[in-house]
Amino acid sequence: xxxxxxxxxxxxxxxxxxxxxxxxxxxxxxxxxxxxxxxxxxxxxxxxxxxxxxxxxxxxxxxxxxxxxxxxxxxxxxxxxxxxxxxxxxxxxxxxxxxxxxxxxxxxxxxxxxxxxxxxxxxxxxxxxxxxxxxxxxxxxxxxxxxxxxxxxxxxxxxxxxxxxxxxxxxxxxxxxxxxxxx
Numbered sequence: 001x002x003x004x005x006x007x008x009x010x011x012x013x014x015x016x017x018x019x020x021x022x023x024x025x026x027x028x029x030x031x032x033x034x035x036x037x038x039x040x041x042x043x044x045x046x047x048x049x050x051x052x053x054x055x056x057x058x059x060x061x062x063x064x065x066x067x068x069x070x071x072x073x074x075x076x077x078x079x080x081x082x083x084x085x086x087x088x089x090x091x092x093x094x095x096x097x098x099x100x101x102x103x104x105x106x107x108x109x110x111x112x113x114x115x116x117x118x119x120x121x122x123x124x125x126x127x128x129x130x131x132x133x134x135x136x137x138x139x140x141x142x143x144x145x146x147x148x149x150x151x152x153x154x155x156x157x158x159x160x161x162x163x164x165x166x167x168x169x170x171x172x173x174x175x176x177x178x179x180x181x182x183x
Contacts, residue, residue: 132176
């Protein structure tokens with residue numbers, strides 16, 4: 001089971017969402033805000049969609065319950081190409097960038113099911129990184145700042161720590177799944 005939402009085409013993005021049941025895709029209910037380059041996380045019945053752009057970088061945040069998208073309180077910092085992990089009751093959002101001018105972000109925000117709270121930032125801002133984990137145990141790998149990086153950072157629920165192991169190849173826009181210790 002999975003869900004995909006938002007995305008291209010430019011300039012403003014789309015609001016479509018589709019659900020996968022293991023053998024086929026079906027149309028789901030639409031996001032409230034059409035956009036592209038947003039962060040997403042969770043499951044088919046407890047997803048989050050945050051940030052993104054319509055040509056203007058957004059703070060918009062929405063949660064999905066498997067049927068409908070509901071607008072939630074906004075992120076504290078507008079971001080696109082941001083990373084997000086965790087379900088709609090306990091998500092973590094980090095990194096990304098704003099334009100114009102392009103500013104690479106390091107901010108981290110924690111979602112408690114009703115509001116976003118700024119917590120300790122990443123050690124180095126970046127966007128388009130691969131990420132996986134939970135609100136209390138996450139990993140961000142690769143990304144851009146402003147070119148491809150091979151950096152890995154671990155989140156322990158309080159702060160980010162650079163790991164001594166980097167990706168073998170610097171890259172951005174990679175996918176990720178699993179846990180902080182088995183990604």
